[in-house]
Amino acid sequence: MKGTVLEKEKIEFLEEKARTLRVSIVKTLHKSQSGHTGGSLSAIDMITALYFHVMRHDPENPQWEERDRFILSKGHAAPAQYVALAEAGYFPKEDLMMLRRLGSHLQGHPDSKGTPGVEVCTGSLGQGLSMANGMALGLRLDKRNSRVYALLGDGELQEGQVWEAAMASAHYRIDNLCALVDANALQIDGEVERVMNVGPIGDKFKAFGWNVTEIDGHDMEEIIKALESAKLVKEKPTAIVARTVKGKGIPRFEHKASYHGVAPNDEELSEALLCLGCIED
Amino acid sequence: MKATRDAYGEILAELGATYRDVVVLDADLSGSTKTAVFAKKFPDRFFNMGIAEANMVGTAAGLAAAGKIPFVSTFAIFAAGRAWEQIRQSVAYPKANVKIVPTHGGVTVGEDGGSHQSVEDIAIMRAIPNMTVIVPADAVETRGAVAAATAHKGPFYIRLGRNKVPAVFEEGHEFVLGKGTELSPGTDMTFITTGIMTAQALRAAVALGKEGISARVVHIGTIKPLDQEIVVKAARETGAIVTAEEHSVIGGLGSAVSELLGETKPVPMKRVGIHDRFGTSGKAEELIKYFGLTPDDLVEAAREVMERKLG
Numbered sequence: 001m002k003g004t005v006l007e008k009e010k011i012e013f014l015e016e017k018a019r020t021l022r023v024s025i026v027k028t029l030h031k032s033q034s035g036h037t038g039g040s041l042s043a044i045d046m047i048t049a050l051y052f053h054v055m056r057h058d059p060e061n062p063q064w065e066e067r068d069r070f071i072l073s074k075g076h077a078a079p080a081q082y083v084a085l086a087e088a089g090y091f092p093k094e095d096l097m098m099l100r101r102l103g104s105h106l107q108g109h110p111d112s113k114g115t116p117g118v119e120v121c122t123g124s125l126g127q128g129l130s131m132a133n134g135m136a137l138g139l140r141l142d143k144r145n146s147r148v149y150a151l152l153g154d155g156e157l158q159e160g161q162v163w164e165a166a167m168a169s170a171h172y173r174i175d176n177l178c179a180l181v182d183a184n185a186l187q188i189d190g191e192v193e194r195v196m197n198v199g200p201i202g203d204k205f206k207a208f209g210w211n212v213t214e215i216d217g218h219d220m221e222e223i224i225k226a227l228e229s230a231k232l233v234k235e236k237p238t239a240i241v242a243r244t245v246k247g248k249g250i251p252r253f254e255h256k257a258s259y260h261g262v263a264p265n266d267e268e269l270s271e272a273l274l275c276l277g278c279i280e281d
Numbered sequence: 282m283k284a285t286r287d288a289y290g291e292i293l294a295e296l297g298a299t300y301r302d303v304v305v306l307d308a309d310l311s312g313s314t315k316t317a318v319f320a321k322k323f324p325d326r327f328f329n330m331g332i333a334e335a336n337m338v339g340t341a342a343g344l345a346a347a348g349k350i351p352f353v354s355t356f357a358i359f360a361a362g363r364a365w366e367q368i369r370q371s372v373a374y375p376k377a378n379v380k381i382v383p384t385h386g387g388v389t390v391g392e393d394g395g396s397h398q399s400v401e402d403i404a405i406m407r408a409i410p411n412m413t414v415i416v417p418a419d420a421v422e423t424r425g426a427v428a429a430a431t432a433h434k435g436p437f438y439i440r441l442g443r444n445k446v447p448a449v450f451e452e453g454h455e456f457v458l459g460k461g462t463e464l465s466p467g468t469d470m471t472f473i474t475t476g477i478m479t480a481q482a483l484r485a486a487v488a489l490g491k492e493g494i495s496a497r498v499v500h501i502g503t504i505k506p507l508d509q510e511i512v513v514k515a516a517r518e519t520g521a522i523v524t525a526e527e528h529s530v531i532g533g534l535g536s537a538v539s540e541l542l543g544e545t546k547p548v549p550m551k552r553v554g555i556h557d558r559f560g561t562s563g564k565a566e567e568l569i570k571y572f573g574l575t576p577d578d579l580v581e582a583a584r585e586v587m588e589r590k591l592g
Contacts, residue, residue: 069346112346112375120346121375124366130336131371134343134351141304141326141349161367164336172328 007221010053014220017087018048019276022249024083024096026272029263032099035108038246038259040080042184042217043151046242049223050149051084059089062116068146069119069135073128074153074182075109076261081118082106090117126159128152129179133169136177147231151180155187157198163208169237170209177237178230179205182217184246186257205239217242250275283448285441286384288420290315292427293352297323300431305352306341308334313443314354314384338364338381342371345378350431356390357383357440361402373411373436380430381406386416386440387527388555388572389477389565398560404532406438407505413458414505415439416476416526416534418449422502425456433458440476442527444565447480449500461508467497470583470590471515471522475501475534478525478553478574485579496583507537509545516546521586525553525579549589551582 021044029035047070051057055068072081079099086093091105098104105114109123120131132150139146156162169177181201189195198204202212211233215222223242230238246260247253250272253264264272297303297319304326311317311329320327330337334355341351353360360383361368372379388398406414413435417423423441430437449464464479465486472482479500486496499515501508516522522542524535535552542548555572569575 120342120377121370124370127335127339127367127371130339130367131343131346133336134340134345135347136343137328137340138304138344138347138349142347161335161339164331164333165339167333168330168336168340171331 011220011224014048014053017052018045018220021048021080021083021087023273023276023278024087025079026250026264026269026276028079028083028096028099030269031097032101033263034100035079035263036076036261037263038186038253038256039074039077039153039182039184041248041250041253042244042246043074043077043182044080045218045220046151046180046182046223047080047084049220049227051088053224054227055149056146059117062090066144066146069148071120071128071132071148071150072110072122073150074125074156075122078108078110081110085115085117091115125153125156126161129162129165129169132177132179133165133172133174136174137172139176147176147178149178149180151182154181154183154185154198154201155192155195157181157201158196166205166208166210173235174237175234178227179237179239181239181241182244183241184244186246186255186260188257188260190257202239202241205241209236211236211238212241213238214241214243217244218248282445283420284443284445285417285420285423286315286443288423289382289384289427289441290318292424294318294322296428296431297326300350302348302350303352303431304328304344304349305354306330306337308332308337308355308359310355316352316354334359334364335367338367339371341379342375342377350378350380352380352382354382354384356397357386357399357402358397361399361406361438365405369409373409376411376435378434380437380439382427382439382441384441385443387442387476388560388568389442389444389527390560391443391565391568392562394562395559400529400555400560401532402440403504403526403528403534404536407532407537411436412505413437413503415503417441417502418476418479418500419446421448421450421452421454422456425454426502429456429458442477446477449479449483456502459503459506459508461499461501461511463497463499463511465496465498467495468519469495469521470587471497471499471519472525472579472583473499473501473512473515473522473534473538474525475504476527478527481574481576482525482579484576485583488576488580489583494583494587501534504534504537507541509541512538512541513545516542516548520548521590522548522550523553523579523582523586524550525574527574528554530554530556549586551586553579553582
């Protein structure tokens with residue numbers, strides 16, 4: 001597939017989509033003045049690939065039974081999922097300006113009760129993979145072809161429940177499940193390696209019985225290839241360990257733990273929009 | 282005499298035939314919790330999750346999100362205790378259709394001791410929004426409660442016990458979610474009880490009758506949402522209340538009744554239960570005495586509230 005005109009156009013379309021969504025993330029967070037910038041920007045390329053190429057889903061019918069499911073286990077990256085859902089048409093883009101406000105369906109962390117397209121509640125780290133397992137098992141019982149995608153943070157892997165779940169995914173041979181690890185190497189208190197080393201991540205998943213692919217989480221072509229290959233793996237869950245950059249796309253935010261839970265101010269927004277190739281409105 | 286966990290195993294296997302979406306998860310205790318009966322009949326819909334309760338609850342939430350009706354069982358301390366935050370975040374917060382049905386609640390777990398005797402589970406489950414909390418008195422009520430939980434969408438916590446218990450309800454008794462039951466009429470005071478303590482209260486009421494004290498017995502199967510009407514009516518009509526539960530007096534039925542009556546109809550009250558202590562090893566019947574949960578203890582408590590009421 002690599003190198004074909006269609007594929008190249010597709011990749012360019014997705015890269016442009018990701019750029020648009022980065023703009024949307026910084027604008028949304030600037031408006032709310034609260035939320036997680038760094039981890040939203042590191043995850044957005046994978047989220048773009050999922051919502052705009054890989055997953056079968058229907059924004060007109062969020063409960064479509066044959067849909068693929070996405071769980072944002074690192075729920076603090078909610079802005080990344082919200083902008084993708086709005087862009088796909090699950091709800092009006094204006095809703096984004098109400099992020100984290102009283103009465104808004106866009107809660108600080110994903111809440112399935114209010115937001116169309118959000119499947120479960122996440123935000124308390126370490127719980128998403130278990131829910132993904134359950135969902136995948138339920139779909140398998142119903143003999144549906146739907147796949148389940150769970151996006152985790154690398155810091156999140158410090159939660160023991162993740163490994164309970166990883167054990168169960170392999171034990172039950174859940175091959176309609178794909179876990180993506182947004183390995184941006186930073187968590188609130190600093191470098192993951194220094195706070196509590198979780199590496200080698202790929203080897204750990206392999207030892208737990210998973211099929212593992214390691215990629216550059218900002219290379220759209222690698223992301224698509226990894227996600228498509230995962231569909232062909234039978235009898236095993238697949239983990240895509242994606243090396244990413246926290247704050248990716250805006251140099252001031254890149255590789256900085258300090259932007260984990262901080263929204264951009266006016267000056268940072270202007271700078272971010274310039275970096276992302278747009279002039280401020 | 283029949284254990285509520287035995288009744289659970291049977292009804293679950295029966296419901297499995299009616300409800301094709303019922304799935305069951307256990308954490309390596311299926312022989313004890315009796316989910317093994319379901320597992321044998323419906324192996325494809327049974328998931329042994331190993332000794333990993335947090336993941337078990339999360340998996341159940343995912344199954345519910347895929348349209349299943351998951352039942353989750355282990356011992357009460359590991360369900361409510363170990364997996365509390367998973368129950369809160371993954372089950373109750375999204376209102377997932379998950380039924381947490383632990384066995385081995387309370388001190389009558391016996392010889393295994395304090396580590397295995399859950400005396401706080403009702404309190405911590407009751408504190409979670411969206412959660413319905415049920416403690417059946419016997420096998421018949423267990424069947425009714427499990428069937429009701431299957432038919433009603435949303436999170437349930439149904440606490441069952443290890444040991445054989447006497448029948449309180451007749452076969453065919455209809456379980457009504459959220460409704461208490463007056464099992465014995467009375468005008469001088471009321472026992473408001475749950476779980477195994479209801480049978481104890483019925484015995485205490487007979488003993489008090491011989492002393493000329495007319496004791497009402499109200500069984501509360503659904504602790505949350507509490508049947509406020511039956512509780513307030515008992516306070517109004519009898520003017521003295523003794524609650525009893527095989528659980529800490531902090532946060533359980535006694536607390537729920539106190540909270541309600543404190544705001545509506547304060548009357549002399551006493552809470553019989555475990556007084557801010559952990560359990561300990563021993564035979565179930567010894568522990569019932571050790572922790573002051575016998576009919577004699579209830580009679581004593583009734584006399585005390587009567588004295589306060591009349592004094």
